[in-house]
């Protein structure tokens with residue numbers, strides 16, 4: 208098709224899909240956004256940020272060289288941050304830091320990531336969470352006004368997971384009332400911090416605190432690293448970019464080292480611990496791990512981040528699957544839309560359901576986080592271990608599932624999904640990093656497992672446990688949970704599986720210890736099972752939260768919305784029952800006949816959801832500027848957009864590239 212004859216109309220198949228949709232799309236948008244108010248606020252923010260056209264690139268970001276891409280990202284970050292500072296924060300307040308609307312809107316500006324992301328994502332939250340009121344009064348307005356730009360440098364070349372093993376030192380000098388920051392080894396170089404390489408002029412540095420000759424463990428410090436006029440690194444500071452990455456190439460991830468570099472005593476973030484002028488160390492916090500607070504905050508926000516990114520990928524893949532026609536299963540019949548293949552529905556509908564499950568669970572986790580924060584402000588840290596256990600496993604599972612399903616969406620789009628212009632590879636490269644950063648998948652599940660084993664021991668000792676593990680009490684009675692395939696029955700069976708796995712882990716640890724080995728070794732020998740137990744626990748939490756919340760949220764919705772939301776949630780439960788049929792056969796009374804029935808119901812659900820599939824992704828309500836996909840735009844002009852984007856490639860700037868004259872011609876003429 209010639210490009211000048213391209214139609215601008217909405218693709219006919221997509222039009223028909225939209226006519227088939229039998230529910231009120233807006234009601235589902237409200238559910239996904241967390242309420243009508245939130246939808247209206249999001250739309251207002253998107254209008255403010257996007258209607259000026261400031262986010263538009265003349266050349267696709269991916270076609271630029273590394274330096275130009277960074278330069279362009281900085282340019283747009285300045286525009287976007289001005290909008291955030293002057294207009295968006297006015298509407299949302301600081302609540303926006305835990306609300307995906309800022310990131311969702313940022314996607315229109317950055318196909319990769321803003322080098323300012325960690326400024327708002329971690330630098331500002333750490334000031335809020337780790338500074339005294341006096342310190343906040345000094346740093347927060349400057350950070351929010353973008354007078355200073357910050358990064359969060361915790362991870363080092365040698366250690367990311369094991370925070371207690373960090374090597375950077377901050378040694379207090381009472382003579383000058385300063386901390387001396389030092390990087391004693393190559394492995395102590397800070398590594399990975401987003402925004403650090405070239406952009407930030409300040410940085411939160413996590414270092415081992417020494418005073419009066421004693422080490423008090425890791426603490427955060429605010430460190431000016433570059434001159435505010437010239438942007439030159441200060442003497443004693445070595446800073447740079449860590450090199451090209453799988454994604455995140457505009458995020459400016461950096462390294463940093465110190466050579467006996469001095470900062471004022473007041474730059475220690477002193478909400479949880481202080482060093483007095485004479486060097487006396489004073490612990491303020493009631494809980495040992497409150498200095499890890501920013502990580503808990505980000506883990507909580509990442510659950511909804513996972514949901515939004517998966518919803519984006521699902522929107523692209525479902526719309527494309529409605530437009531794309533392929534093969535001829537019946538002779539003489541037209542080629543079907545690929546979305547009519549049940550295997551395609553199997554790939555995609557779980558992605559839609561998972562986006563809802565994670566969004567709803569993320570909302571619930573955010574509310575739980577705020578409750579725990581309120582308790583802690585009143586001096587009560589009792590709920591922190593449960594929050595840590597919950598945020599750890601939900602971060603691990605949501606990021607891991609979301610990355611896997613985004614990749615599935617890419618597979619579902621065949622060859623065109625491999626094009627960067629589909630945006631699927633970029634969404635994937637962003638999301639797959641979330642499985643690692645802010646706590647690796649396995650490491651975080653083991654943190655949850657630690658909590659679960661302790662909870663099990665409490666139950667065995669006849670003590671009460673916190674709400675998310677109360678199902679263990681029933682399991683301790685050894686009563687077998689009888690399988691039934693109502694939603695509540697499936698959820699109870701998942702809980703029984705988790706409980707049986709947790710109790711088996713506790714028994715295994717004891718059994719190993721009976722051979723004479725210590726607890727730590729016995730724990731290590733059980734870790735494969737512990738990860739699996741924590742995963743089962745987390746799935747039961749997601750399933751229960753999704754089901755309970757969707758029932759509550761749709762109570763006042765129109766009938767067809769109720770029906771389609773229930774179909775999706777049921778699909779989610781049955782999908783995981785089938786995926787984990789081995790566990791169910793092992794730990795519940797489910798039979799082969801029950802599993803066959805479940806499989807049939809699953810396939811019936813795919814067919815029931817099919818006519819509403821495009822409506823369901825339309826309800827995620829992504830503007831084309833945010834989707835940035837040739838395959839997923841609202842109008843379904845897939846082939847036209849693929850061609851238009853291809854023509855923007857610098858490799859199409861002329862019919863003959865210079866390399867022909869430099870290399871190919873001499874080769875073909877035998878002159879090379």
Ligand SMILES: CCCCC/C=C\C/C=C\C/C=C\C/C=C\C/C=C/C=C/C(=O)SCCNC(=O)CCNC(=O)[C@H](O)C(C)(C)COP(=O)(O)OP(=O)(O)OC[C@H]1O[C@@H](n2cnc3c(N)ncnc32)[C@H](O)[C@@H]1OP(=O)(O)O
Pocket residue numbers: 284287288291304309310313321323324325327328329359361362367368369370371401496497499500502503505508512591592595644645646647650654657658
């Ligand atoms: C203008 C443009 C802007 C555009 C952008 C717009 C908007 C931006 C807004 C939002 C952005 C959103 C997201 C982006 C954010 C970030 C993006 C990317 C960057 C990523 C950054 C990072 O990765 S920072 C580094 C993170 N590092 C980690 O996560 C390290 C992981 N390791 C650990 O957490 C711990 O070391 C550990 C948990 C593995 C073990 O710790 P350790 O001290 O060794 O403890 P123990 O295992 O011995 O346990 C002791 C007890 O402590 C309990 N515990 C451990 N951690 C915690 C905790 N956090 N809270 C509470 N309790 C904890 C543990 O359970 C033990 O308890 P018991 O003894 O009772 O069993």
Ligand SMILES: Cc1cc2nc3c(=O)[nH]c(=O)nc-3n(C[C@H](O)[C@H](O)[C@H](O)COP(=O)(O)OP(=O)(O)OC[C@H]3O[C@@H](n4cnc5c(N)ncnc54)[C@H](O)[C@@H]3O)c2cc1C
Pocket residue numbers: 325359360361362365366367368369398399400401455460640643644645646647648649650653
């Ligand atoms: C894109 C990106 C952005 C980042 N941004 C920042 C940032 O802004 N600031 C910052 O400070 N950091 C940042 N990080 C670093 C990130 O937090 C760490 O990479 C992450 O915490 C994992 O730590 P690690 O790299 O040391 O992995 P490792 O801990 O070395 O993990 C390697 C492997 O060992 C396993 N493993 C490790 N410990 C255990 C254990 N105890 N038990 C069982 N298995 C174990 C892990 O499961 C994993 O498979 C970023 C990382 C990435 C990829």
